[in-house]
Amino acid sequence: MGGIVGYMGDKQAQPILLDCLVKLEYRGSDSCGIAVLGNSIDLYKDAVRVRELAKVAPQLSGVVGIGHTRLATHGEPSQINAHPHLDCSGNIAVVHNGVINNFQRLKQQLTAEGHHFVSETDTEVIPHLIEKYYDGNLEEAVEAALRDVDGSYAIIALTVGEPKLVTAKKDSPLIIGIGDRENFIASDVPAILDYTNRVIYLEDGDIGVITKDSMRISRGGTEVNRKQHLISWSVEEAQKAGYEHFMLKEIHEESRVIRDTLVGWVSEDKPAVDLAVMRGGIESMLILACGTSYHAALIGKYIMEELLSIPVRAEFASEFNYYGQTLARTGAIAITQSGETADTLKAMKKLKDVGCQVLAITNVVGSTASRIADQTIYTRAGSEASVAATKSFMAQLMALYWLVMSYSKIDARRLADLIMELRQLPEKVQQVLDNETKILEYAKYVSRYECVFFIGRGINFPVALEGALKLKETSYIHAEGYAAGEMKHGPFALLGSDTPIVAIVAQDNTYEAMLTNIKEIKARGAPVIALAEEGDEAIGELADSIITLPRVDAIFSPVVNVVALQLLAYYTARERGCPIDSPRNLAKSVTVE
Amino acid sequence: MKQAVILAAGEGQRLRPFTVTKPKVMLSIAGKPILHYVVESLAQNGIRHIVLIVGYKREQVFDYLGSGERFGVDITYITQERQLGTAHALTLAKGVAESEFLVLPADNLIEADTIAQFVTVNPEAVLVKRVDNPLRYGVVTVDGEVVKAIVEKPRETESNIVNTGIYAFTSEIFNFIEAELDIPEALSNMLAQGRLINAHETQGTWLDVVYPWDILRLNNAVLRQIRASMAGTIEAGVSLKGVVSVGENTLIRSNSYIVGPVVIGDGCDIGPNVCIFPATSIADNVVISPFTEIRNSVISDDVNIGSGSIIQDSVIDKGCVIQGHFTACSNEAEVRVNNEHYQVSVGAMLGEGCNLGNGVVAQPGLILGNYSQVKALKLISGRLPDKGLVY
Numbered sequence: 001m002g003g004i005v006g007y008m009g010d011k012q013a014q015p016i017l018l019d020c021l022v023k024l025e026y027r028g029s030d031s032c033g034i035a036v037l038g039n040s041i042d043l044y045k046d047a048v049r050v051r052e053l054a055k056v057a058p059q060l061s062g063v064v065g066i067g068h069t070r071l072a073t074h075g076e077p078s079q080i081n082a083h084p085h086l087d088c089s090g091n092i093a094v095v096h097n098g099v100i101n102n103f104q105r106l107k108q109q110l111t112a113e114g115h116h117f118v119s120e121t122d123t124e125v126i127p128h129l130i131e132k133y134y135d136g137n138l139e140e141a142v143e144a145a146l147r148d149v150d151g152s153y154a155i156i157a158l159t160v161g162e163p164k165l166v167t168a169k170k171d172s173p174l175i176i177g178i179g180d181r182e183n184f185i186a187s188d189v190p191a192i193l194d195y196t197n198r199v200i201y202l203e204d205g206d207i208g209v210i211t212k213d214s215m216r217i218s219r220g221g222t223e224v225n226r227k228q229h230l231i232s233w234s235v236e237e238a239q240k241a242g243y244e245h246f247m248l249k250e251i252h253e254e255s256r257v258i259r260d261t262l263v264g265w266v267s268e269d270k271p272a273v274d275l276a277v278m279r280g281g282i283e284s285m286l287i288l289a290c291g292t293s294y295h296a297a298l299i300g301k302y303i304m305e306e307l308l309s310i311p312v313r314a315e316f317a318s319e320f321n322y323y324g325q326t327l328a329r330t331g332a333i334a335i336t337q338s339g340e341t342a343d344t345l346k347a348m349k350k351l352k353d354v355g356c357q358v359l360a361i362t363n364v365v366g367s368t369a370s371r372i373a374d375q376t377i378y379t380r381a382g383s384e385a386s387v388a389a390t391k392s393f394m395a396q397l398m399a400l401y402w403l404v405m406s407y408s409k410i411d412a413r414r415l416a417d418l419i420m421e422l423r424q425l426p427e428k429v430q431q432v433l434d435n436e437t438k439i440l441e442y443a444k445y446v447s448r449y450e451c452v453f454f455i456g457r458g459i460n461f462p463v464a465l466e467g468a469l470k471l472k473e474t475s476y477i478h479a480e481g482y483a484a485g486e487m488k489h490g491p492f493a494l495l496g497s498d499t500p501i502v503a504i505v506a507q508d509n510t511y512e513a514m515l516t517n518i519k520e521i522k523a524r525g526a527p528v529i530a531l532a533e534e535g536d537e538a539i540g541e542l543a544d545s546i547i548t549l550p551r552v553d554a555i556f557s558p559v560v561n562v563v564a565l566q567l568l569a570y571y572t573a574r575e576r577g578c579p580i581d582s583p584r585n586l587a588k589s590v591t592v593e
Numbered sequence: 594m595k596q597a598v599i600l601a602a603g604e605g606q607r608l609r610p611f612t613v614t615k616p617k618v619m620l621s622i623a624g625k626p627i628l629h630y631v632v633e634s635l636a637q638n639g640i641r642h643i644v645l646i647v648g649y650k651r652e653q654v655f656d657y658l659g660s661g662e663r664f665g666v667d668i669t670y671i672t673q674e675r676q677l678g679t680a681h682a683l684t685l686a687k688g689v690a691e692s693e694f695l696v697l698p699a700d701n702l703i704e705a706d707t708i709a710q711f712v713t714v715n716p717e718a719v720l721v722k723r724v725d726n727p728l729r730y731g732v733v734t735v736d737g738e739v740v741k742a743i744v745e746k747p748r749e750t751e752s753n754i755v756n757t758g759i760y761a762f763t764s765e766i767f768n769f770i771e772a773e774l775d776i777p778e779a780l781s782n783m784l785a786q787g788r789l790i791n792a793h794e795t796q797g798t799w800l801d802v803v804y805p806w807d808i809l810r811l812n813n814a815v816l817r818q819i820r821a822s823m824a825g826t827i828e829a830g831v832s833l834k835g836v837v838s839v840g841e842n843t844l845i846r847s848n849s850y851i852v853g854p855v856v857i858g859d860g861c862d863i864g865p866n867v868c869i870f871p872a873t874s875i876a877d878n879v880v881i882s883p884f885t886e887i888r889n890s891v892i893s894d895d896v897n898i899g900s901g902s903i904i905q906d907s908v909i910d911k912g913c914v915i916q917g918h919f920t921a922c923s924n925e926a927e928v929r930v931n932n933e934h935y936q937v938s939v940g941a942m943l944g945e946g947c948n949l950g951n952g953v954v955a956q957p958g959l960i961l962g963n964y965s966q967v968k969a970l971k972l973i974s975g976r977l978p979d980k981g982l983v984y
Binding site for chain 2: 173
């Protein structure tokens with residue numbers, strides 16, 4: 001995928017194009033570029049995200065222009081391969097979203113006819129074809145060029161000497177936005193919705209021509225009428241896809257996030273990355289992260305210690321930056337959803353400086369973290385709008401399982417069992433989601449209190465931390481996550497009938513100890529909500545209420561437990577009427593130290 | 594016409610256990626929910642504004658369709674809190690309806706061809722189709738191309754033309770819905786007041802799903818249309834005949850024998866030595882172990898089938914883990930749905946997340962509730978409830 005945009009009107013094209021491109025970045029963002037028509041075509045493009053480009057781009061003067069944000073298909077992300085592409089003369093510029101199937105043949109043919117190609121992209125054949133057929137009328141040339149093309153496309157072309165934009169589509173989305181003395185072309189409606197809500201949807205085979213005050217669509221030379229639509233929905237509403245909040249939408253996406261990760265992995269038995277340090281057999285590992293990602297790092301520590309039998313340190317990047325004299329020299333992993341977290345980036349640079357190999361786990365392709373790192377695993381969460389991270393945390397966990405299991409030295413039979421368990425996780429998570437009305441009941445209960453403890457042991461200790469973090473950031477309830485065994489070393493002094501405890505009861509070697517902890521807490525009069533596996537009867541006698549979760553291998557228990565805690569936080573915040581998707585004082589990605 | 598109102602709020606009680614965890618419109622047919630085909634057909638016919646009336650288990654619809662971007666449509670969701678019938682559902686769309694719009698049920702298999710001409714007809718109009726068993730539908734009597742009467746599920750009839758539940762309306766329709774719960778009643782009102790309703794007949798695919806075994810019928814219809822595609826890894830010695838579609842990152846191991854039409858999704862691990870015969874759909878992230886034979890069946894996401902199994906005319910829902918030597922042979926069977934008995938030729942129907950031990954034998958017509966556990970070597974038959982335990 002990729003996204004295209006075109007503008008023609010009274011205003012300067014450049015800022016409008018860049019603004020629209022930002023909204024198209026979800027379609028791909030490994031490179032971008034714009035071309036503006038003045039006396040000649042001025043072009044600026046690079047293998048960076050739109051906001052980066054906007055910072056460094058020179059001012060291109062003109063009121064007609066096209067732009068593109070790209071997800072590489074043919075040819076790696078690079079300055080040369082970024083769109084717009086030009087013909088030999090530099091007088092025709094084209095942006096394209098889609099795939100040209102017969103571009104190799106066309107390229108050979110055009111090269112033989114004397115055309116000169118500079119990029120590896122399939123797109124570049126289009127401006128050259130237009131050049132070949134151009135005879136003073138851009139529309140006719142585009143139509144002729146597209147007759148030679150086999151594939152999918154949404155394109156916008158412009159040329160020197162004809163102040164207009166010509167656009168065409170086949171199997172890729174394309175719309176025209178009608179403004180007041182200005183018109184727009186874009187891959188989708190949200191891109192232009194800040195400027196106009198009058199939209200025309202083009203059909204396959206349509207060719208459109210816009211100027212600042214006219215718009216014409218034709219098919220095979222005959223003009224056609226396409227109805228104008230008034231878009232009443234806001235961009236945000238559309239993106240929430242029926243849900244009241246992004247956070248709930250994103251929690252519900254977790255089952256799919258897990259399946260997407262698995263689908264790209266287990267059958268083909270591909271390692272997440274070919275990690276030299278891992279292959280060589282490492283003696284220890286350092287994992288760095290902040291916030292929710294740090295909780296993923298802590299779970300990663302448990303997974304690695306169990307499956308790789310090496311000691312692992314998980315550290316807050318923000319702390320590591322100020323001490324860390326015993327630097328890891330073998331390998332380190334940095335986890336950051338946005339890839340722009342300032343503390344994490346600083347820690348990565350510090351490690352790189354001493355020659356340490358750094359692997360980044362991030363959700364954003366082309367982010368700074370991925371550029372600093374030696375290698376990167378991209379999590380498959382898709383873009384996350386809620387400030388409280390949910391699905392990106394899940395995708396981080398899946399990336400860690402993938403990474404560790406690819407290099408694990410455990411018994412092959414145990415590994416096969418784990419992989420089979422892993423394949424069931426999307427369904428298990430769906431079961432938790434299907435049970436959300438039950439969790440809503442407990443949320444109503446929790447919402448009445450001002451202080452809540454989350455306790456867990458072993459691999460579920462970080463889950464308790466994450467449960468508490470989710471609750472505090474969305475509902476503003478003071479919540480603390482604790483290792484269950486540590487409660488008696490202080491926090492017991494706080495317990496009473498108005499401090500509910502959320503206890504994660506896992507079916508592993510911590511089970512008996514956890515039951516003992518719950519008894520101790522009950523003796524201090526605190527109400528207990530337990531997260532327990534179905535079929536656990538002993539817990540029924542102890543806890544005041546139970547959130548029953550499907551049975552999974554203990555090593556995967558964080559996956560189902562965290563979904564339940566995310567839902568608990570969400571519904572508690574909703575009960576309290578909090579602004580869930582953008583809590584006070586918080587930002588999605590923390591780009592300051 | 595540029596707008597469509599899709600009715601997707603229904604539960605589909607007769608399709609339990611499959612509809613305990615999802616609405617009827619999300620039943621998986623050839624690896625995609627029925628709703629997918631409806632939306633795709635509309636998009637292909639240039640209808641980009643979709644109003645979706647959702648209700649029962651609506652989150653599943655949200656999760657699948659999202660904003661509609663993937664289909665090139667925009668979607669407005671409206672919730673029908675209680676499922677009070679199709680006319681009531683339609684009135685909820687009154688505030689967003691354009692002057693002309695289509696109405697479609699999302700639990701019917703509707704292909705692009707089916708509605709290609711209908712999107713251009715003059716409202717009010719009903720899309721009708723000739724069928725062999727009209728008595729289970731609303732039977733339409735026509736005079737030329739004009740509707741004379743619609744009778745719901747008549748005892749007997751001379752017409753074999755039935756109402757597909759697909760309509761072209763103007764906003765006038767809202768004036769004819771008062772206490773009526775279903776759209777055909779509103780249409781009868783219109784006829785009674787002398788309004789003209791056109792009947793437009795289609796030859797295209799229109800299949801509805803009422804009983805669990807209908808899933809196989811719809812699956813067959815979709816598979817007849819698929820195109821071959823190959824994205825996974827095919828090991829040496831695999832035979833692929835007929836039209837076979839294999840998704841990304843799927844591995845088909847040596848000596849497997851697959852006769853299309855067969856659809857296999859993404860990230861599956863199949864074989865070695867697995868036989869898959871027409872017309873079978875296998876969704877994403879499915880494992881099928883050696884020496885298993887699957888015929889005319891629908892296997893949903895995340896299913897794991899052990900070696901040496903035989904699965905015929907069966908529907909296996911998401912996340913089932915089935916150990917080796919499972920037998921689900923097809924035969925004539927009497928199946929009970931809501932205390933009515935039906936004679937059908939079918940294998941087994943397994944709800945979501947079931948766990949079956951080694952060597953389980955399912956009698957033809959078995960309906961196993963969601964999340965059931967069956968110990969090794971058990972013979973199971975009839976209808977078992979959700980979370981059933983067979984020890």
